[in-house]
Amino acid sequence: MRKAITKSGLQHLAPPPPTPGAPCSESERQIRSTVDWSESATYGEHIWFETNVSGDFCYVGEQYCVARMLGPSLPVLQQKSVSRRKCAACKIVVHTPCIEQLEKINFRCKPSFRESGSRNVREPTFVRHHWVHRRRQDGKCRHCGKGFQQKFTFHSKEIVAISCSWCKQAYHSKVSCFMLQQIEEPCSLGVHAAVVIPPTWILRARRPQNTLKASKKKKRASFKRKSSKKGPEEGRWRPFIIRPTPSPLMKPLLVFVNPKSGGNQGAKIIQSFLWYLNPRQVFDLSQGGPKEALEMYRKVHNLRILACGGDGTVGWILSTLDQLRLKPPPPVAILPLGTGNDLARTLNWGGGYTDEPVSKILSHVEEGNVVQLDRWDLHAEPNPEAGPEDRDEGATDRLPLDVFNNYFSLGFDAHVTLEFHESREANPEKFNSRFRNKMFYAGTAFSDFLMGSSKDLAKHIRVVCDGTDLTPKIQDLKPQCVVFLNIPRYCAGTMPWGHPGEHHDFEPQRHDDGYLEVIGFTMTSLAALQVGGHGERLTQCREVVLTTSKAIPVQVDGEPCKLAASRIRIALRNQATMVQKAKRRSAAPLHSDQQPVPEQLRIQVSRVSMHDYEALHYDKEQLKEASVPLGTVVVPGDSDLELCRAHIERLQQEPDGAGAKSPTCQKLSPKWCFLDATTASRFYRIDRAQEHLNYVTEIAQDEIYILDPELLGASARPDLPTPTSPLPTSPCSPTPRSLQGDAAPPQGEELIEAAKRNDFCKLQELHRAGGDLMHRDEQSRTLLHHAVSTGSKDVVRYLLDHAPPEILDAVEENGETCLHQAAALGQRTICHYIVEAGASLMKTDQQGDTPRQRAEKAQDTELAAYLENRQHYQMIQREDQETAV
Known part of the structure; x- marks a missing residue:
């Protein structure tokens, strides 16, 4: 194991260097935020993301830190404003200009592959630890069992721990805990070893040289002729080869993340997967889709897939698996990041990702049960009986998808969805929040209801299920929407077929029984759907022939279009293999694993x-x-x-x-x-x-x-005094003047002077004597402004507890609230008090800055991040209140 020691005394433990002839060093390459799958990929390359982590001391150490070397020639504010980046795979933080210095101290990221060669392929290989120094570390030392001393100062240079970015084991940074012999021992890959793809399985293949002998050229030409008979994927050369070592205990996982799903949640969660897994088993679907990765890993035994996105993302992956015809097909689990997530709800993955730790998600994927999911073919062709008068210029002859997993519907719901999609494509800037989207859906549904555009649906369709004509029944019902449902959930979690036990005339609904549920909705049943109602159950069938006599809006798993008069045949396509989140087999006792579960x-x-x-x-x-x-x-x-x-x-x-x-x-x-x-x-x-x-x-x-x-x-916080609670007594407060006689109430200047001098007892005495806590000086500054400027936490708390709420957002002459002032001064605790009391984080001063922006200008990135988080929460609360209204 190579070691590099900086002048500050830091010892960086680096992975073994690459073999001779490896690609160029990191200093000569661009800063990457994605995994490099090209033949020029660098061994141990970091994956960088911008970060706002506080602290001037970066991982390269004082000797090589560019920002520190330039420090004397730069103003203090510029030294602090140097951008920083964090590696998602090993979690080190460096200044952006210092990234190329990592090569000088010989510190590489955890290697995600190994070099192929005549020796490397045959030799037994194992994964080595990737040791990283940490200035902050949670948990306890694996050797002594004691916790790690946390250094709360942001500029601390002291190393408190050494941890492995593969298995996450951590030790105190001292010889008594971290022995030298532990450096060379094999790594277990941690608690998620069963789903981690070891870097020893991934080999970088070298492109054949052009200086081969004629005989070798001839052999290669013969090989090409043979490979040309194979599929286009099999005959193509790839820079990386997957050579797994099958084990019945392993369930290797491929993670596909749609970064645009769920309000860009995917872009944030992908970094967590890069930390817990091998970066080469995590794929960003915006970088080319799932096909290349599935083709490359097709020979991995017991492979599982985690689809992070909405139901559309899951359908995309299932369709790709159909194209590749993998045998056996790997089961697919779901991390719901979309809006409806009906398939995820059906398989117990929930209606949306909140904040469950990624480590727990990986455990659920590993422990989940493998189940089957019916998938249905859609074949549409023009209706030959439709006349020219039934044509619609805006209609199409093709469906948006030819297979569905959730549902196929036509009528009212498809019309609303179609108008939303068309409006969003024409004006995408108007659909940048969930609240606006919901309001648009509600407005479109209401206008469509008034216009009654789908009230004559039954007159223009003919439905035959398993040879039985349901058209007379549908015409009697007069539905405005007909749904062909494969799973129990629909429309963001509703159950249109009804809850189990409510449909005695039909078999229980299942997603793997080879049957579709056909449901009709009137406007009344559609309205009742959101409060636990259900539609009219028409039948359960294996095959549907649907004929339309005019252009009608339809949607396939949420993808809408206006379909010209057509004849549509629905039949079972196949069954996809899915992972269903499992319930634990037995409840663990509260106090001890050995005790039985109490009654x-x-x-x-x-x-x-x-x-x-x-x-x-x-x-x-x-x-x-x-x-x-x-x-x-x-x-x-x-x-x-x-x-x-x-x-x-x-x-x-x-x-x-x-x-x-x-x-x-x-x-x-x-x-x-x-x-x-x-x-x-x-x-x-x-x-x-x-x-x-x-x-x-x-x-x-x-x-x-x-x-x-x-x-x-x-x-x-019931222990804190509230405006309506009795005023607390204090040993520093004498008898109030109001009890001493008919003394005049104190002047406002006295209150201001007490706030300026941080005299809490005097301010409390003046208030009890009748002083006005809303008094302002000639610059319109309140007592709270003065208390913030002096940093008096006790006075601030007292004013927040006893002054009217208007004091929170009161502004002085330059438009600053007390929160603006506290943010500009970097007073974190006081900011927390003011925000907690209900101050607005959206107010701007005369320069148009919010409190968060004032904290950013003060170079307090952690305070800015806190204010940004609270600002986002306030916006969500406001949207919920407006929705309720």
Whole structure:
């Protein structure tokens, strides 16, 4: 193992150097944010993303840090503003100009492949650790079991830990914990070793040289003639070859991420997968689609696929698997990043990704059950019986897709979707938020209802299912929408066929039984669908022949078009292999793995406000302290969260029931959800659609935590005084003047002077004597402005607790609020107090800057990131309120 020691004393442990003749060094190459699959790929190349991590000290050390060497010649602000980048695969942070210096200290990223050669291919290979120094490290030392001392100063140069970016093992950075012999030992690849594709499986192939002898040229020409008989994919040379070592315990995973899904969630989550897995098993679908990767990994045994995106992304991958005809086809799991995610809901993956740790997602993919999913062919041809008068200039003869996994529909719902797609293509800038999209859908649906464009649908269609003509039944029903459904979910989670047990005249609905459910909707049943209703169940069938006599809007898995008069045949195509998220087989006891599951559990319920969760969900202990007790519930020991939800919702309805009456008068909001407090290093939300998959004993130890998005900050901290609570007494406060006689109320100048001098006791005394906390000076500055300028936390807290709410967003002459001022001064704690009290983060000063932008100008990137997070939350709250109105 090569070592390079900088002048600061840092010892960088680098992976072995590449073989002679390897491609050019990183200093001669562009800064990459994607994996390089070309023949010029660099061994141990980093994958860089921009970051706002604070701190001037970058990984290369003082001796090679370009920003530090230029420091004396640059102003202080310019030194701090040098951009930084973070490697997604090994999580080191460097200044952008210092990236090329990594070659000088011989520090490469964890190698994602190995070089092919006559010796390397035959020799037994194993994965070595990739050791990286850390200035911050969570968890405990693997050797001594003690935690790592956290250095809270942002400019600390001290190394506290050495960890492996493959297996994530961490040790104290001292000889007593990290022995030299551990450097050379094989790496286990960590807790997710079963799904990680080892770099030893991926070989870089060398292109044949042009200086071969004639005989070799002849042999190569003969080989080309033979390979020309193969498919276009098989005969093409690739820079990389996958040579797996099959093992029954392994379930190697390919991750495909659609970065545009879910409001660009995919672009952020891809970095987490690069950290936990081999970067060469993670693919960005915007860089060319899934076909190349699936073709390259087609010989990997027990392969699994994780599709990160919406239902359209899943359909794209399934269609590609059909084209390649992989035997056996790898099962596909889903990380839902789209909007509807009906297929993901059906397979228990939930209605959308919130904040579940990627490590948990990988475990679910590994443990998931393999199931089958019916896929249906659509074949459309022009209706020969339609006359010229039935033609429509805007109609097409082709469907947008020739196969569907979820549903095929025609009528009202397809017309609304079509108008939305056409409007978005014409004016994409007007459809940049979920709230606007929802409003457009609602407006289009309402106008379509008034116009009654689909009321005559039954007159223009003929439906034959398994040889039975349903047209008379459809004409009696007069539906405005007909749906051919393959899965139970439709339209973002609704169940149009009805819940299990509600359809006694039909077989239970399944996604693998080779049957379609045919459902008709009137406007009344469509409206009831969103509140638990269902449509008119027409039949279950294996084959459909649908004939339309005029142009009608249709949609295939959400892709709409206006289809000319046609004859459409629907028949089973095949079955796709999918991964269904599994429920744990047995509930683990609360206290010990050896104890049996008790018959009943008496467990405390505490709720957390959204603003506390956003600020503290990475710190379990602080978040637990910020929680508010709600009461106690008694549930069976093997209860899942669905059953537990019913008990919790009865808490406030039954004050004298199982638990004590809630200490807070604020009732639970209908949007509350469970928090997992035990199975990860931080809290995370559990999708309501997945509550039946989780036992109470899996997410809690002695206490259940729930997230209530409408819980007020004041309720979350009952120990703090509120404007309506009795004023606290203080040993520094003498008897108020109002009790000493008819003294005149204090002047505003006295209050300002007390705030300027950070005299908390004097300010409290003046307030009790009748002083006006909303007093302003000649520059329109409030007492809160003055308290912020002096950095007085006690005075700020007192004013926030006792002054009217208007003080939060009051502006002085230059348009600054107190939050602008605190952000510009880098006062993080005071900013947290003001934001928590409800100050607006969208207000701008005379230069048009928000508080977040003032923090950025002050070079406090962490404060700016916090304010940006809270600003985003405020915008979501506002959208929800407007939607409710």
